[in-house]
Amino acid sequence: MRRIMAILASERPEYWMPPANASHLRVYLNENSKANPFSKQKVFDPFIVVAPQDEIGMTWPNLSFDEEDRIILDRILRSINYLGRSESWCDMSLSESNHPPNCRPEGDRPLNENEVRIRVAGLTHLDHFKPVKDRKGNELSWLDSIALSSKNLEKMGLDTPPALQFHDYLLDANCLGVKHRTQARSSPIGTKMVVYHMESKVKVQVSVAVMVAERVRRKLMGVHKRIMGDPNKVSIKFSGKDRDGVPLKDHMHCYICPMDLDNDGFLDHLSIRCKEHFDPDELLTLDRLENVHWSGDHSLLFTPIKMEGEDSAEMTRSMVSRTPYVSPRHHRKGRGDFMDWLKSELRRDLREMGLPEPVAVEPLLALSTLRGEVQWFEFVRSRKDEAANFGYGFKLLFDRPVPLMINVGYASHYGLGLFVQDGV
Numbered sequence: 001m002r003r004i005m006a007i008l009a010s011e012r013p014e015y016w017m018p019p020a021n022a023s024h025l026r027v028y029l030n031e032n033s034k035a036n037p038f039s040k041q042k043v044f045d046p047f048i049v050v051a052p053q054d055e056i057g058m059t060w061p062n063l064s065f066d067e068e069d070r071i072i073l074d075r076i077l078r079s080i081n082y083l084g085r086s087e088s089w090c091d092m093s094l095s096e097s098n099h100p101p102n103c104r105p106e107g108d109r110p111l112n113e114n115e116v117r118i119r120v121a122g123l124t125h126l127d128h129f130k131p132v133k134d135r136k137g138n139e140l141s142w143l144d145s146i147a148l149s150s151k152n153l154e155k156m157g158l159d160t161p162p163a164l165q166f167h168d169y170l171l172d173a174n175c176l177g178v179k180h181r182t183q184a185r186s187s188p189i190g191t192k193m194v195v196y197h198m199e200s201k202v203k204v205q206v207s208v209a210v211m212v213a214e215r216v217r218r219k220l221m222g223v224h225k226r227i228m229g230d231p232n233k234v235s236i237k238f239s240g241k242d243r244d245g246v247p248l249k250d251h252m253h254c255y256i257c258p259m260d261l262d263n264d265g266f267l268d269h270l271s272i273r274c275k276e277h278f279d280p281d282e283l284l285t286l287d288r289l290e291n292v293h294w295s296g297d298h299s300l301l302f303t304p305i306k307m308e309g310e311d312s313a314e315m316t317r318s319m320v321s322r323t324p325y326v327s328p329r330h331h332r333k334g335r336g337d338f339m340d341w342l343k344s345e346l347r348r349d350l351r352e353m354g355l356p357e358p359v360a361v362e363p364l365l366a367l368s369t370l371r372g373e374v375q376w377f378e379f380v381r382s383r384k385d386e387a388a389n390f391g392y393g394f395k396l397l398f399d400r401p402v403p404l405m406i407n408v409g410y411a412s413h414y415g416l417g418l419f420v421q422d423g424v
Contacts, residue, residue: 002143004069004076008060009123012167014101016057017175020048028303038201040301042290047088048176059097070094102172111170120169124162132162190309193273194286196302198258200294203266206258206367207379209323209415212267212300213256214383215292217414220256220272224285235282237274240413251275251353255407257415260322265369270302271405277309315401318422321364324376324391325417326410331390339363342392349408349417356398364393383411395422 024047028040050056065073074094083090103120111117129142135155140148145163153161198204204212220238225231236242240253254274258267272286291299327345335341343361351357366373382388389410396419409417 001072001076004065004073005123005143005146006126007063007065007069009125011060011063012105012122013058013060014105015103015120015169016055016059016097016099016101017103017171018050018054018056019174020050020176022046022048022176028301036201038199038298055098057097057099057101059101102175103169106168106170109170114173115170116173118169118171119166121160121164121166124165129163132156132158191278191283191307192276193271193306193308194278194304195306195308196270196272196289197305198268198270198300198302200300201298202295204258204294204300205374206260206265206267206323206369207374209258209267209418210380210383210411212258212270212292212294213414215294215300216256216258216270216272216289219289219292220285223288224282227281227284227288235279235285237276237278237282238285251413253413255413257405257407257418259418260369263369265371265374273308273405314404316404316421317398317401319396319398319402319406319419320422321393321395321418322367322420323416323418324379324381324393325408325419326381326389326391328410338390339392342390343394346394346408353406353408355402355406355408356400358396359399360395360397362395362397364395367393379416381411381416383414391416394419 025045027043027045029043030037031039031041033039077092077094080092081090082088083092103118106117123146124142126142129145131139131141132145133139134152140162142163145161148156148158148161153159217238217240221234224238225234228234232243236248236252237254241247252275254272257271257273259269259271260267261269272289278286287304289302289304291301294300325342325346327342327349329345331338331341343363346361347357366375376391376393379391380388381391404421406419407413407415407417408419411417
């Protein structure tokens with residue numbers, strides 16, 4: 001092995017790169033902090049993707065192996081099933097070069113207009129290797145230093161393996177140049193809903209959904225204002241008001257809906273949905289919704305997990321309340337029994353939203369969670385300094401299918417009046 005690796009390290013290889021797409025993931029990784037076990041850091045994880053049938057080639061033009069070393073090297077390569085990381089599956093083998101290289105060591109050749117300069121990692125020549133010692137003072141050989149794990153590198157205070165060097169290469173600018181059709185910024189992309197996973201150091205009770213939604217709305221307006229560079233251009237989908245400051249009608253602004261999907265009584269997800277498609281700048285705003293300040297020294301963290309376009313084909317006929325329905329109107333003397341009046345208000349609000357009138361409306365005494373019951377009066381049922389009205393939960397039965405999730409009534413755009421499919 002040492003002999004074969006030393007031969008490979010004696011010459012800088014040339015590469016063949018097929019056309020590829022570049023992308024990345026953004027994830028929150030736990031920092032493993034003992035002082036703060038919930039501390040997380042946002043990490044950008046970039047990668048490129050090639051077509052499964054395409055080949056990537058590494059060529060050493062001037063090297064030669066005897067037959068025994070060729071057999072050993074080919075056996076080693078065929079036992080490797082991933083390149084770099086475990087999700088990067090590959091088949092490797094030793095063969096003659098099938099493609100002319102499009103990524104070569106720079107040397108003395110000048111950079112032309114069709115090339116870009118990149119840094120490529122390679123093995124240090126055996127004669128140029130400077131031995132290093134591990135934490136116990138043992139001197140590591142050239143081969144051992146190549147095989148150091150990330151954990152050992154960290155313990156030794158090194159950020160790269162000591163037998164690794166970076167060299168300047170000239171890369172054909174077109175090999176990573178798979179062309180994408182750019183879309184006009186004004187044209188809709190087709191997304192109507194984004195769902196986020198929500199987490200925080202301290203669990204947030206489902207009863208304060210309105211307060212969470214208010215803070216998310218303010219954050220969205222602030223982010224969109226910075227993107228547009230003009231407070232007068234903040235999207236009406238986020239503000240809920242037209243350019244003259246008049247509240248929108250027909251529910252054209254987005255519904256910001258904190259949710260408790262595991263039914264433990266604490267908020268764990270956030271849905272932001274709208275009747276109309278979000279445009280590219282609005283989608284960029286939703287993508288930048290990473291956190292909102294909650295209380296004390298902690299924030300609510302949001303990670304987008306799902307985007308949906310056209311209205312889902314899934315429907316239901318039976319729905320139950322997850323937050324109380326609050327009528328935008330007030331019950332007055334002479335309007336009959338309060339509960340009968342509230343049921344009629346709910347029916348009217350459903351009709352105004354273009355939904356069918358339910359064939360049955362049954363009151364629910366409380367919200368049932370895995371921790372027990374949450375009474376409807378325990379919910380925050382007003383925005384800002386507005387007076388709180390009565391709110392109650394219901395079970396609805398329809399004679400024809402309706403969407404799996406709806407919000408209706410007062411503050412429905414801020415999480416109140418949430419009905420979901422019964423049994424979910």
